[in-house]
Amino acid sequence: MTLIFWAAFAYVLGSIPFGLVIAKSGCNIDPRQDGSRNTGATNVARLCGMKYGIATLACDVLKGLLPVAFAASWVESGTALSLVALAAILGHVYSCFMGFKGGKAVATTVGAFLALSFWPALIAIVLCLAMVWLTGHVSMGSLTFALSLPVVMLLSGNFAYVPVALAVMVLLFWRHRENIRRLARGEENPWLKKD
Numbered sequence: 001m002t003l004i005f006w007a008a009f010a011y012v013l014g015s016i017p018f019g020l021v022i023a024k025s026g027c028n029i030d031p032r033q034d035g036s037r038n039t040g041a042t043n044v045a046r047l048c049g050m051k052y053g054i055a056t057l058a059c060d061v062l063k064g065l066l067p068v069a070f071a072a073s074w075v076e077s078g079t080a081l082s083l084v085a086l087a088a089i090l091g092h093v094y095s096c097f098m099g100f101k102g103g104k105a106v107a108t109t110v111g112a113f114l115a116l117s118f119w120p121a122l123i124a125i126v127l128c129l130a131m132v133w134l135t136g137h138v139s140m141g142s143l144t145f146a147l148s149l150p151v152v153m154l155l156s157g158n159f160a161y162v163p164v165a166l167a168v169m170v171l172l173f174w175r176h177r178e179n180i181r182r183l184a185r186g187e188e189n190p191w192l193k194k195d
Contacts, residue, residue, distance in 0.1 A: 060103075068115035123152050
């Protein structure tokens, strides 16, 4: 019952579309209707400005981090805790507040894995940021983060978290399939360029 409670809490918190709330209240824009048409921090930053993008990023990271951090005091199994993390991530992707549609879940994944295993997750984040800096594409950084997660979990001995890291890797690649196509065609917008 404890696991069910925390997984449900994580899913509901993960479902809150902070990007939509921030964009509509801050600059009267629905990010689902403009730009890349998702509620993530990158699109909100492009449409509304950097401060709104940063606020969205922080909220999306926290909705992955907080439920896992809280559940860690109650859930002892690493496998069970990884399911709480997955619930938060799935909440972002399939939000119960947006007709079971949602964003790409990179920031929420960052938060969840920082709570699961801070230092390995930080390495994956550094690799992500390095790729964004090198290429100018947030999507390339996100894909690098997704690829590196199972590797850093495995190399750091966090074997209980490897299955969820693999599942999230597949999910993130699926959610970025249009970005991958645009990257292959050389049509992907660089960071902060207006659509």
